[in-house]
Amino acid sequence: MTTITSNLFAEFVGEIVAPDPKWLNQARSHLDNLTKPLGSLGRLEDIAARFIAIRDGEIDKPLKKAAYVFAADHGIVAEGVSAYPKEVTRQMVLNFLQQGAAINVLARLHDAELTIVDVGVDADFGDLAGLLQRKVRSGTRNMLHEPAMTEEEMLQALHVGLQLAIGAHEKGQTLIAVGEMGIGNTTSASAITAVLTRQAPAAVTGKGAGLEKSAQEHKIRVVDAILLKHFGENPYASAAPPLEVLRRVGGLEIAAMVGLVLGAARYRIPLVTDGFISAAAAALAYALEPRVREYLFAGHRSEEPGHRVLLEYLGLDPILTLDMRLGEGTGAVLAMPIIESALRLYSDMATFASAGVSGASE
Amino acid sequence: MTTITSNLFAEFVGEIVAPDPKWLNQARSHLDNLTKPLGSLGRLEDIAARFIAIRDGEIDKPLKKAAYVFAADHGIVAEGVSAYPKEVTRQMVLNFLQQGAAINVLARLHDAELTIVDVGVDADFGDLAGLLQRKVRSGTRNMLHEPAMTEEEMLQALHVGLQLAIGAHEKGQTLIAVGEMGIGNTTSASAITAVLTRQAPAAVTGKGAGLEKSAQEHKIRVVDAILLKHFGENPYASAAPPLEVLRRVGGLEIAAMVGLVLGAARYRIPLVTDGFISAAAAALAYALEPRVREYLFAGHRSEEPGHRVLLEYLGLDPILTLDMRLGEGTGAVLAMPIIESALRLYSDMATFASAGVSGASE
Numbered sequence: 001m002t003t004i005t006s007n008l009f010a011e012f013v014g015e016i017v018a019p020d021p022k023w024l025n026q027a028r029s030h031l032d033n034l035t036k037p038l039g040s041l042g043r044l045e046d047i048a049a050r051f052i053a054i055r056d057g058e059i060d061k062p063l064k065k066a067a068y069v070f071a072a073d074h075g076i077v078a079e080g081v082s083a084y085p086k087e088v089t090r091q092m093v094l095n096f097l098q099q100g101a102a103i104n105v106l107a108r109l110h111d112a113e114l115t116i117v118d119v120g121v122d123a124d125f126g127d128l129a130g131l132l133q134r135k136v137r138s139g140t141r142n143m144l145h146e147p148a149m150t151e152e153e154m155l156q157a158l159h160v161g162l163q164l165a166i167g168a169h170e171k172g173q174t175l176i177a178v179g180e181m182g183i184g185n186t187t188s189a190s191a192i193t194a195v196l197t198r199q200a201p202a203a204v205t206g207k208g209a210g211l212e213k214s215a216q217e218h219k220i221r222v223v224d225a226i227l228l229k230h231f232g233e234n235p236y237a238s239a240a241p242p243l244e245v246l247r248r249v250g251g252l253e254i255a256a257m258v259g260l261v262l263g264a265a266r267y268r269i270p271l272v273t274d275g276f277i278s279a280a281a282a283a284l285a286y287a288l289e290p291r292v293r294e295y296l297f298a299g300h301r302s303e304e305p306g307h308r309v310l311l312e313y314l315g316l317d318p319i320l321t322l323d324m325r326l327g328e329g330t331g332a333v334l335a336m337p338i339i340e341s342a343l344r345l346y347s348d349m350a351t352f353a354s355a356g357v358s359g360a361s362e
Numbered sequence: 363m364t365t366i367t368s369n370l371f372a373e374f375v376g377e378i379v380a381p382d383p384k385w386l387n388q389a390r391s392h393l394d395n396l397t398k399p400l401g402s403l404g405r406l407e408d409i410a411a412r413f414i415a416i417r418d419g420e421i422d423k424p425l426k427k428a429a430y431v432f433a434a435d436h437g438i439v440a441e442g443v444s445a446y447p448k449e450v451t452r453q454m455v456l457n458f459l460q461q462g463a464a465i466n467v468l469a470r471l472h473d474a475e476l477t478i479v480d481v482g483v484d485a486d487f488g489d490l491a492g493l494l495q496r497k498v499r500s501g502t503r504n505m506l507h508e509p510a511m512t513e514e515e516m517l518q519a520l521h522v523g524l525q526l527a528i529g530a531h532e533k534g535q536t537l538i539a540v541g542e543m544g545i546g547n548t549t550s551a552s553a554i555t556a557v558l559t560r561q562a563p564a565a566v567t568g569k570g571a572g573l574e575k576s577a578q579e580h581k582i583r584v585v586d587a588i589l590l591k592h593f594g595e596n597p598y599a600s601a602a603p604p605l606e607v608l609r610r611v612g613g614l615e616i617a618a619m620v621g622l623v624l625g626a627a628r629y630r631i632p633l634v635t636d637g638f639i640s641a642a643a644a645a646l647a648y649a650l651e652p653r654v655r656e657y658l659f660a661g662h663r664s665e666e667p668g669h670r671v672l673l674e675y676l677g678l679d680p681i682l683t684l685d686m687r688l689g690e691g692t693g694a695v696l697a698m699p700i701i702e703s704a705l706r707l708y709s710d711m712a713t714f715a716s717a718g719v720s721g722a723s724e
Contacts, residue, residue, distance in 0.1 A: 035457050036464055037445070037571035041692075042665070042685030083399070083722045091719040095397050100712025102398055109706050110699070209399040210722055303404070321683065322700070323404030330403075337472070337699035338684070344471050350462025357453040360445045360572055 006243075009155060012162060016265045018291045023053040027346070034349040035357045043317065047297065047339055048346040054270050054295055059347045060174040063340055065112035067177040067329045068164055068260060069096065069103055070253035072120030073139030074184030075148065076226075081187045081219045083210040086139075089183045090123035092328075096181070097130045103179060103328035110336050112177060119160050120182075120252030134160040136252050140188075143226055147248040148188070149255070154247045157255035158262075165263020175336060177299065178260055178281070179274045179329020180253045183209075186304065189280035190223050191249035193306040196283050197313045198236040201227065204306030206276070209325075242287035250284070257281030262288070265295040272297045272339070273316075274332040275325065276304040283310050297339060300324060300331030368605075371517060374524060378627045380653045385415040389708070396711040397719045405679065409659065409701055410708040416632050416657055421709045422536040425702055427474035429539040429691045430526055430622060431458065431465055432615035434482030435501030436546030437510065438588075443549045443581045445572040448501075451545045452485035458543070458690075459492045465541060465690035472698050474539060481522050482544075482614030496522040498614050502550075505588050509610040510550070511617070516609045519617035520624075527625020537698060539661065540622055540643070541636045541691020542615045545571075548666065551642035552585050553611035555668040558645050559675045560598040563589065566668030568638075571687075604649035612646070619643030624650070627657040634659045634701070635678075636694035637687065638666040645672050659701060662686060662693030 027049035032038055039045060052059065071093050077086045095101045096116045099108075107114040117132045118125060122139040125131055136156045140148035149157070168176055186208040193204040201223035207216055230248040231238040240248075246255055258281045264271040265285075273282045273296060285292045298311050301318035302325040311318060319335040352359055389411035394400060401407060414421065433455050439448045457463045458478045461470075469476040479494045480487060484501040487493055498518045502510035511519070530538055548570040555566040563585035569578050592610040593600040602610075608617055620643045626633040627647075635644045635658060647654045660673050663680035664687040673680060681697040714721055 034464075035454070035462060036688050040571065040686065040688040041464065042687065044684060044686065085720050088720050091717070092397070095712055095717040095719055098712065098717065100397060100717045102396075102403065102707055102711055105706050105710045106703055108710075109703060209402065319684070320700075322406060322681070324402065324406065325404065326398050326402040334700065334703055338682075338696065341468055341471060341696055344467050345464055348467045348470075349464055350457055350460065355453070355457040355460065355462045357457055358447050358450050 006155065009158065012266060013262055013289050016262065016289050016291050019053040019294050023057045024049050026057060027052040031346065033351040035352055035355050037360065041345060044342040044345060047342040051270055051339065051343060052346065054268055059343065061347055063343065064172050064174045065110065065336055066168060066173045067103065067107050067112045067114050067179060067333050068117060069114070069179045069181060069329050070117045070119050070256045071181040072251055072253035073122040074182055074188065074251055075140045075142035076144060076187050077184040078142050079144055079222050081222055082184050082208060084183050086122065086183050089121050089181060092181045093118060093121055093131065097128060101328060102326055102330045103333065106330055106333040110333055112333050112336060117160065117256065119157055119256045140251055143249050144222065144229065148250055149247050149252065151247060154243065154255050157252045158259035161256040161259020162263040165260050165267055168269055169267035173269060175270050175272065175339060176264055177272045177274065177329045177332035177336065178257050178278050179327060179332055180257060180277050181328055182251055182253050185251050185253065185277050187219060187223060188249055188251045188254055189277045190306055191226050192245055192280045192284060193310055194223065194227060195231060195235055195238065195240065195245050196287055197309050199309055204309050206304040206306060242284045246284050254281045258285045261285040261292060265292045268295065270297060271295055272299040272332040272335055274299055274329045275302045275327045276307040277327060279307055279310040283313055286314055297335065299335035302331065368517065371520065374628060375624055375651050378624065378651050378653050381415040381656050382418070385419045386411050388419065389414040393708065395713040397714055397717050399722065403707060406704040406707060409704040413632055413701065413705060414708065416630055421705065423709055425705070426534055426536045427472065427698055428530060428535045429465065429469050429474045429476050429541060429695050430479060431476070431541045431543060431691050432479045432481050432618045433543040434613055434615035435484040436544055436550065436613055437502045437504035438506060438549050439546040440504050441506055441584050443584050444546050444570060446545050448484065448545050451483050451543060454543050455480060455483055455493065459490060463690060464688055464692045465695065468692055468695040472695055474695050474698060479522065479618065481519055481618045502613055505611050506584065506591065510612055511609050511614065513609060516605065516617050519614045520621035523618040523621020524625040527622050527629055530631055531629035535631060537632050537634065537701060538626055539634045539636065539691045539694035539698065540619050540640050541689060541694055542619060542639050543690055544613055544615050547613050547615065547639050549581060549585060550611055550613045550616055551639045552668050553588050554607055554642045554646060555672055556585065556589060557593060557597055557600065557602065557607050558649055559671050561671055566671050568666040568668060604646045608646050616643045620647045623647040623654060627654045630657065632659060633657055634661040634694040634697055636661055636691045637664040637689050638669040639689060641669055641672040641676070645675055648676055659697065661697035664693065
């Protein structure tokens with residue numbers, strides 16, 4: 001596979017433009033004429049209007065939905081930051097391919113084409129049907145002692161995501177969900193969140209897949225040490241550029257998700273974020289190019305404390321708040337029927353005039 | 363149509379039994395063995411377990427979904443409590459039959475069989491295809507001056523709902539949504555909520571379909587006067603039985619929904635409530651027979667302040683909170699894909715043992 005340079009990457013990011021606000025206004029006028037009290041569809045109206053604006057006024061019907069799940073391992077698991085052994089990353093990839101995981105069930109039910117991408121699992125999958133093999137490296141380095149990735153590795157992982165966005169565009173996909181699997185990756189997400197949003201690790205480091213209280217406290221100390229190592233005594237004053245944050249304390253699947261988020265914005269494909277880790281990737285993409293935000297929908301908000309902080313940073317309201325904390329893109333795909341509902345209401349409801357329904361008094 | 367007596371009605375209610383807790387425990391064990399961190403599907407796990415328990419351990423796949431929308435007019439609209447003219451009830455029924463309303467779009471998208479029931483619209487629809495004609499009376503009386511219904515009218519409207527539950531059972535429907543259309547019916551819902559939950563009208567009376575501030579204040583005064591008229595100086599100490607509350611300050615569509623909620627519980631069919639008005643009906647059914655609660659899912663929580671109060675009274679967490687306030691069953695049907703997702707995850711995910719995935723450490 002080809003790698004890209006920082007320059008080519010910057011050029012790509014430069015091609016991201018904001019949706020034209022005229023479509024947003026036009027969509028809102030249309031919504032106001034539908035047979036319902038003004039604004040009574042609540043956030044569904046915002047979802048529909050934003051989607052229509054992203055698609056330049058075009059209504060995609062039916063949606064062509066897809067979900068991309070990026071898997072990778074993390075050197076930091078050596079520090080005992082996860083409730084599950086590292087092997088689970090590999091095992092869950094196999095479970096995805098055997099259709100047994102939560103994301104398989106949801107993607108099937110909600111008609112989203114599912115792509116599983118190995119961007120850095122520490123295992124040799126051989127020639128495994130159904131797996132997109134884009135391994136950059138067999139897991140990141142231990143970021144407690146050294147940067148998680150080299151610049152070349154990071155760019156290569158970003159490129160994996162960008163290429164998939166190009167593919168999504170070519171396939172005509174109109175709504176994509178992003179998810180991940182990587183034992184240890186909430187530690188990366190916490191470190192990224194702390195630096196980007198200038199919060200203390202204790203405020204943005206949670207239980208991950210299920211740590212006990214004492215193990216969570218250990219994880220917080222590890223994140224503290226990681227920040228000290230890479231950003232010095234006062235990491236919140238550090239002006240490390242987003243890609244340097246990604247390189248030092250990120251993950252290969254996180255880099256690939258950053259690439260997909262940027263690529264989706266470049267090709268004007270609405271993208272639904274999932275949990276804490278995908279939101280960290282979206283936040284990095286947003287830090288690189290704020291226009292990215294206009295293309296994002298937050299599928300849900302998980303129980304991880306850092307997820308709430310990231311959604312506030314991104315200025316996104318989650319569609320669902322069901323206390324999920326699974327990852328894999330599950331919360332993103334679960335939000336798809338809500339987004340699709342918003343669009344169908346937009347396109348299929350009668351107007352007051354067409355239905356002969358009276359408006360409000362005055 | 364036949365009417366029923368209070369005795370027959372009481373007999374029917376007496377046949378409601380609580381789900382056997384053994385199914386709930388069995389469902390929770392199964393969920394704990396699926397390939398995901400313990401509890402990581404959050405509220406989806408509660409939804410699945412409760413549903414399985416209602417269905418006696420049986421997994422309905424696929425679900426047979428249905429939505430029932432009850433329409434009726436309200437004498438209280440003469441007091442200027444609604445932003446929309448009374449004619450809109452009739453017009454919206456016609457819109458439902460022409461497939462142009464929000465509920466039509468959502469029922470179609472989410473594969474719920476939609477039944478529109480005229481239980482009390484003040485209009486002669488003649489022989490209109492697609493409308494279930496069960497009119498008890500052309501709207502309720504003005505409850506500011508007299509009880510909204512006679513006992514016979516109320517029982518007749520309750521019976522409409524009960525009969526539909528029997529029909530749902532006979533058709534093998536496994537998930538039903540309930541909704542309504544009736545200009546003026548948030549005033550009834552506010553009065554019911556105030557009496558049942560012992561809250562002041564100001565705390566449970568909202569904007570309805572879109573009142574301005576001053577009109578909302580007028581509506582609060584009307585609800586105050588209604589309570590004084592029917593329940594005396596201290597309505598919160600009044601021990602009026604639930605059916606008397608329904609008869610005096612309810613609506614025909616609310617009575618029919620009470621009947622459907624009771625009937626669904628009797629036939630062990632999970633029922634999804636919609637907005638404020640359907641929740642008021644569910645709360646009356648719950649006040650009559652607390653076991654009803656076990657069969658209910660709250661589809662969403664609307665912007666109406668009384669809706670939150672009712673859901674707390676019922677002890678139900680809303681599945682969605684999208685600031686919707688439309689009624690028609692829209693929030694209930696929109697929650698159906700979430701409920702269906704929970705069930706599919708329950709039935710289709712691999713277990714740790716079958717997938718060869720390691721569990722958490724320790």
